[in-house]
Amino acid sequence: MEHRCAEYGFPIETLFVQYSPGNIQLMRCANCEAVADEYIECEFMIILIDLILHKTKSYRHLLFSVINQRRVTFEGLLWKSIFVFLLLDANRSLLLKRNAGEWGSSVSFSSIVSTFQEYFLLQILVDVFVGNFMFICVFLLSMRLLLNTSIQISRCRDILLAVLVSSHFKIFLIATMVWEFPFSVIFIIDLFVLSSNMVALKVFSEPAMNRCIAACFCARAVKLLVTQISTQISLRF
Known part of the structure; x- marks a missing residue:
């Protein structure tokens, strides 16, 4: 860039x-x-x-x-960003599964730890990796169709890093390990992440804002659908 x-x-x-x-x-x-x-x-x-x-x-x-x-260390920055992003997303997935199993009004670090005893790690991995894989695929496809953006390897890496960096609001999920909070806070953080992704996409590609909103919403909707399907399957078992 x-x-x-x-x-x-x-x-x-x-x-x-x-x-x-x-x-x-x-x-x-x-x-x-x-x-x-x-x-x-x-x-x-x-x-x-x-x-x-x-x-x-x-x-x-x-x-x-x-x-x-930091272009010299671009690859290292990209992999570190991916690791932190997936780690925070795994924490979010744990909270969602906890709420799906118990209709409590608040969650805390102790409840997150107990969740490991109730759900298999494989289910969390499916939510995190498959959900985010579908998110990136739909996001790139939306950029190609809605924004007429060329999808090259270097371009994909730049877009991926822009999405990861603009998801900095996920860092607030760390607070779940310290304080109790209403469950709705997770979705408030999701809204901030979504709006931040829109701004980053607008800055990165300079398209019309409504197309940025459409691209981000399509990707988020697919990710949410995959997560919900995984949650419903896990509840049946």
């Missing part, structure tokens, strides 16, 4: 010039004449807050500036 202006997404050769360690000058975009990426000098918490607020500038900074700087 090439560098982009964080303001409007115009391609740019370089974001800053470094004269000495700690002494840099931010470059301006030749098209919009604004600072190409003001987030370079911002603290991490400011960037995180803007990501939570779904500001497109922060997503452009993350996808086109931060990841580009």
Whole structure:
């Protein structure tokens, strides 16, 4: 992925010039004449807050500036992101299965541990791996049909990393290991992840927003269908 202006997404050769360690000058975009990426000098918490607020500038900074700087370790970053994503999704699957078996109003870490005694690990693996595999396949197909995006190997890797990175709201599922919370929080987190994926797709491909929404909803619907089918089958046994 090439560098982009964080303001409007115009391609740019370089974001800053470094004269000495700690002494840099931010470059301006030749098209919009604004600072190409003001987030370079911002603290991490400011960037995180803007990501939570779904500001497109922060997503452009993350996808086109931060990841580009780590291009040498792109493969390692991709595999680490996949591992964390699947781990958090496994936690979510455990919570869903727990709620399907018991109509409790809240869940906690102790209930998650006891779930391992009630369900086979294979069922969780089916939910996580098959569900996410179908999600990625439908997501790429939707991009090809709705957004007219070419599906090449390098392009697929970039899209996959964009989806994984924009699913950062899943990190809040870690709170289930510490505090009790209403079960509806899981679906609230899912909505935030979905909206974040939409913004990342909009930033990455620059299509119409309604097509981004359609592509993300199609992929999420298929994943939800696979998860529900797996849950119903597990309840019968």
